[in-house]
Amino acid sequence: MTVVFAFLLLAFLTSVHEAGHWIAIRLRGGRVMRLTLGRGGPVFRRKGEPSFALGLLPIGGRIDYDGVPDGTGQAVVAVSGAVANLCAAGLLFLSGALLVGADLFPAGEGGGPFHFALEATATWFWIVPGALADLLVHQRVEGMGRAIWFLYDLLARGQWAGLLYLAGASSALWASLNLLPIPGLGTDGWHLVRSLAGTLKAGGTHD
Numbered sequence: 001m002t003v004v005f006a007f008l009l010l011a012f013l014t015s016v017h018e019a020g021h022w023i024a025i026r027l028r029g030g031r032v033m034r035l036t037l038g039r040g041g042p043v044f045r046r047k048g049e050p051s052f053a054l055g056l057l058p059i060g061g062r063i064d065y066d067g068v069p070d071g072t073g074q075a076v077v078a079v080s081g082a083v084a085n086l087c088a089a090g091l092l093f094l095s096g097a098l099l100v101g102a103d104l105f106p107a108g109e110g111g112g113p114f115h116f117a118l119e120a121t122a123t124w125f126w127i128v129p130g131a132l133a134d135l136l137v138h139q140r141v142e143g144m145g146r147a148i149w150f151l152y153d154l155l156a157r158g159q160w161a162g163l164l165y166l167a168g169a170s171s172a173l174w175a176s177l178n179l180l181p182i183p184g185l186g187t188d189g190w191h192l193v194r195s196l197a198g199t200l201k202a203g204g205t206h207d
Contacts, residue, residue: 002155009167011058013085013174014038018061020084024077030068037061071199078191085175086121092168093117100161120165124172128180 014037025032038055046052068077096105097113105116127147151169154162181189 002158005155005158005163007058009170011037012167013171014058014061016084016088016171017081017174017178018063020080020082021063021077023084024080025063025065025068028068028073028076030065030073030077032063032065034064035061036063071195074195075192075199078188078195079179081188082175082179085171085178086125089121089124089168089171089175090117092164092171093120096161096164096168099164105161105165120168121172124169125176128173128176 018035018037022032022035032050034051034053036053036055038058039060040056042053043056044052044054065077068074093105094113094117096102097116102111102113102116105120111119124147147169151166154166178187179189179192180187181193183190
């Protein structure tokens with residue numbers, strides 16, 4: 001149950017993330033040429049345009065496109081995957097609160113389901129930046145460690161209400177991790193920084 005849910009959750013997070021990029025590309029007038037979900041050897045391929053490939057491991061994805069203007073256009077595409085994950089997190093938290101009651105979730109007492117969904121999404125999104133700040137200032141990452149163990153405990157219990165919360169928290173964390181500007185990994189955060197830097201260097205936006 002734990003392993004199966006973990007794989008399904010990773011596939012869900014990746015699919016939502018790439019869907020966000022896809023929508024932004026189309027809204028900015030671009031054309032999607034290739035979509036890859038997962039890593040490793042492909043277990044499924046579809047030719048044509050856009051072509052599609054499904055990797056063996058449901059971790060990460062890649063979308064190849066053209067026709068989107070440099071500068072702010074590329075920045076919008078870069079950030080759109082994280083926005084999609086944040087929207088999904090909010091909907092998952094809200095669904096759980098409406099179905100079983102916000103008071104059954106951690107820190108869900110009071111404020112109603114909508115307030116709970118917004119607060120929970122923001123809390124889990126800021127855990128990663130908070131952990132980095134904690135590491136730089138205090139040379140420790142206690143908050144991140146507690147959060148990971150908490151999510152693992154929810155997964156191990158296998159209760160569907162807890163799994164909703166786990167999926168929402170994971171989606172918010174996924175958004176935060178993807179916005180970290182790490183050059184070697186080519187994260188969305190790094191593409192966002194490059195796009196904005198290109199805009200500033202050119203002396204304006206390119207729409």
